[in-house]
Amino acid sequence: MAPTTDRKPRILVPEKVSADGLALLSADYEVDSRPQGVSPEELLILIPDVDALIVRSETKVTAEVLNAGSRLRVVARAGVGVDNIDVEAATAGGTIVVNSPAGNIVAAAEHTVALLLATARNVGRADRTTKEGRWERSKLVGVEVGRKTLGIVGLGKVGMKVARMMRVSKLDELPEDAWSMYAASYKLYFFFPPENLKKRFTNITLLVCIGLGMKVIAFDPYANLDLARQTGVERLVPHLTDMLPEIDFLTIHTPLLASTLDLIGEAEFKLMKPTARVLNVARGGVYNEAALLDALNKGIIAGAGLDVFTKEPPDQNTPAWELLRHDKVVATPHLGASTVEAQENVAVDVCTQVAAVLRGELPTSAVNAPLILPEEYRALKPYAKLIERMGGLYTQHFASFPASHVGVGGRHFELVYHGELAGVSNSHMVNIVNAMAVAREKGIVIREIHAHSGGGSGNEGSVYASFVTLRALAVPEGTEGQQQDREKMDGVDTGSQVIEGYVSGNNVYISRLDRFKASFSPEGTLLILHNFDEPGKNWRRGELGLKTIESAQNNAQPAQAPNLEASATKNGDEALMILGVDGDVTKEVVGDLRTTEGILNVSLVRL
Numbered sequence: 311m312a313p314t315t316d317r318k319p320r321i322l323v324p325e326k327v328s329a330d331g332l333a334l335l336s337a338d339y340e341v342d343s344r345p346q347g348v349s350p351e352e353l354l355i356l357i358p359d360v361d362a363l364i365v366r367s368e369t370k371v372t373a374e375v376l377n378a379g380s381r382l383r384v385v386a387r388a389g390v391g392v393d394n395i396d397v398e399a400a401t402a403g404g405t406i407v408v409n410s411p412a413g414n415i416v417a418a419a420e421h422t423v424a425l426l427l428a429t430a431r432n433v434g435r436a437d438r439t440t441k442e443g444r445w446e447r448s449k450l451v452g453v454e455v456g457r458k459t460l461g462i463v464g465l466g467k468v469g470m471k472v473a474r475m476m477r478v479s480k481l482d483e484l485p486e487d488a489w490s491m492y493a494a495s496y497k498l499y500f501f502f503p504p505e506n507l508k509k510r511f512t513n514i515t516l517l518v519c520i521g522l523g524m525k526v527i528a529f530d531p532y533a534n535l536d537l538a539r540q541t542g543v544e545r546l547v548p549h550l551t552d553m554l555p556e557i558d559f560l561t562i563h564t565p566l567l568a569s570t571l572d573l574i575g576e577a578e579f580k581l582m583k584p585t586a587r588v589l590n591v592a593r594g595g596v597y598n599e600a601a602l603l604d605a606l607n608k609g610i611i612a613g614a615g616l617d618v619f620t621k622e623p624p625d626q627n628t629p630a631w632e633l634l635r636h637d638k639v640v641a642t643p644h645l646g647a648s649t650v651e652a653q654e655n656v657a658v659d660v661c662t663q664v665a666a667v668l669r670g671e672l673p674t675s676a677v678n679a680p681l682i683l684p685e686e687y688r689a690l691k692p693y694a695k696l697i698e699r700m701g702g703l704y705t706q707h708f709a710s711f712p713a714s715h716v717g718v719g720g721r722h723f724e725l726v727y728h729g730e731l732a733g734v735s736n737s738h739m740v741n742i743v744n745a746m747a748v749a750r751e752k753g754i755v756i757r758e759i760h761a762h763s764g765g766g767s768g769n770e771g772s773v774y775a776s777f778v779t780l781r782a783l784a785v786p787e788g789t790e791g792q793q794q795d796r797e798k799m800d801g802v803d804t805g806s807q808v809i810e811g812y813v814s815g816n817n818v819y820i821s822r823l824d825r826f827k828a829s830f831s832p833e834g835t836l837l838i839l840h841n842f843d844e845p846g847k848n849w850r851r852g853e854l855g856l857k858t859i860e861s862a863q864n865n866a867q868p869a870q871a872p873n874l875e876a877s878a879t880k881n882g883d884e885a886l887m888i889l890g891v892d893g894d895v896t897k898e899v900v901g902d903l904r905t906t907e908g909i910l911n912v913s914l915v916r917l
């Protein structure tokens with residue numbers, strides 16, 4: 311990741327994304343919105359200067375793009391599907407990918423219904439021929455969808471919504487055992503006991519009459535039967551092929567994965583009724599386009615409503631291109647999420663997340679970061695910051711030590727979560743995007759330990775409800791040496807390359823650095839002076855340090871942080887002084903301080 315400079319972070323939006331979302335970013339960031347789109351070549355030229363990229367489905371965020379985006383911290387998909395983003399490459403490069411999993415559910419489900427009805431009633435063809443001056447009533451006779459069977463593949467958010475919109479039109483058409491469920495979902499129990507319910511409500515069924523009156527069956531190996539039934543799915547079939555001979559309409563709501571590519575091909579079409587119609591508002595490729603074209607041409611099925619294609623727009627003379635022009639097909643140009651409302655929803659959702667990531671916070675819907683429940687997320691957020699700061703402090707502070715200092719390899723680490731924090735399962739705070747993967751690649755081993763029963767360093771950290779210890783182990787995990795090493799670390803007096811920290815309110819503090827107790831905020835530029843703690847001289851060293859800084863740099867002043875000093879614990883003859891410094895500190899200043907009498911070590915840490 312590129313170093314931070316004074317310029318505002320730059321956000322590139324190479325597609326049409328709702329202004330309501332972008333407005334959330336324009337005050338703090340430089341937003342380069344290009345609703346007309348950018349070519350792949352242009353994107354490669356622009357990306358090195360971009361901190362965040364917001365796309366829809368048209369921009370292909372390839373590994374090449376991601377590798378060229380040296381500043382890129384987040385790629386946001388203003389929608390659900392991330393198949394246009396190389397998520398693996400983003401993860402490897404430490405770029406967060408976020409999406410909006412809920413913003414366009416209603417739009418996608420409604421577009422499915424639109425295509426279902428348009429396909430059943432030849433709406434597309436009728437519109438075209440009427441505009442051409444023809445009046446072809448007898449050629450355009452359709453079919454009704456009420457009481458027909460709809461097969462849904464994939465009962466995710468959109469599949470469920472479609473099922474809900476299709477279900478029975480009258481209460482008295484419900485099977486007996488579905489009554490109580492239906493009543494519960496409308497909270498009718500509140501007024502009437504279940505045994506009287508049917509009697510009382512048969513006359514006013516229109517009051518709760520919704521849906522198209524279709525019978526819905528579904529295939530989804532991961533679906534929950536109770537939940538499915540509550541949404542109006544009559545039956546879940548164990549195998550996809552079980553439903554195909556029975557259905558009048560088929561709709562698929564899955565992402566495009568290796569397992570869903572060509573899910574419906576020649577063999578599957580052959581199992582369907584010649585009157586069956588198929589719908590695709592998910593992803594091009596879940597129906598094999600060549601097989602679909604063949605099935606329509608040969609009358610194996612009756613029609614298709616297609617919103618998505620394997621290549622958009624389809625190349626000329628491909629099966630997809632022929633499908634677009636086919637008389638039995640109603641086609642739309644990937645409009646599933648294209649409603650004003652859905653575009654506002656997804657734009658506000660992802661722009662909020664982009665701002666969070668650029669502020670250094672966790673997004674709510676990261677595709678390549680661990681899933682954290684909102685309440686866990688709120689509780690863990692300051693600890694994630696603490697650990698990040700501890701890591702920064704570790705690498706910068708200990709790197710300054712002379713080679714003769716305790717020889718810790720810096721490759722084997724333990725992160726120990728103490729107190730209430732230990733009870734949070736799957737905290738994975740060290741692993742925001744790729745930390746673990748990158749560490750592994752570099753041969754660095756990080757072990758996360760939940761120390762449920764106290765433990766820790768015996769240091770002051772233990773007075774806090776939760777605290778975290780970062781330990782660098784001298785020898786690989788599991789060896790006898792490591793055991794001795796850890797025993798040493800657990801003692802009060804010994805141990806080196808240990809950092810301990812805690813959270814108070816939303817602020818993070820370091821309570822131990824090396825073998826010194828401490829209490830300081832790991833923020834900004836810190837000058838850490840390790841010196842002899844001769845009686846009466848400790849502060850003199852501090853003054854000396856400040857003087858040196860001031861003489862080297864006029865604008866450098868101690869920061870207003872309340873804790874500028876941390877004192878020594880061991881032997882009483884050494885001290886650690888932490889100075890928060892406004893402005894920068896040059897190498898020369900650090901060099902001067904290092905050669906000052908009584909100073910044992912100096913490190914400059916920027917957090």
Ligand SMILES: O=C(O)[C@H](O)COP(=O)(O)O
Pocket residue numbers: 366367368388389390391392414592644645646647648
């Ligand atoms: O994956 C999605 O969210 C939909 O396919 C919408 O895609 P779009 O943002 O390009 O309209």
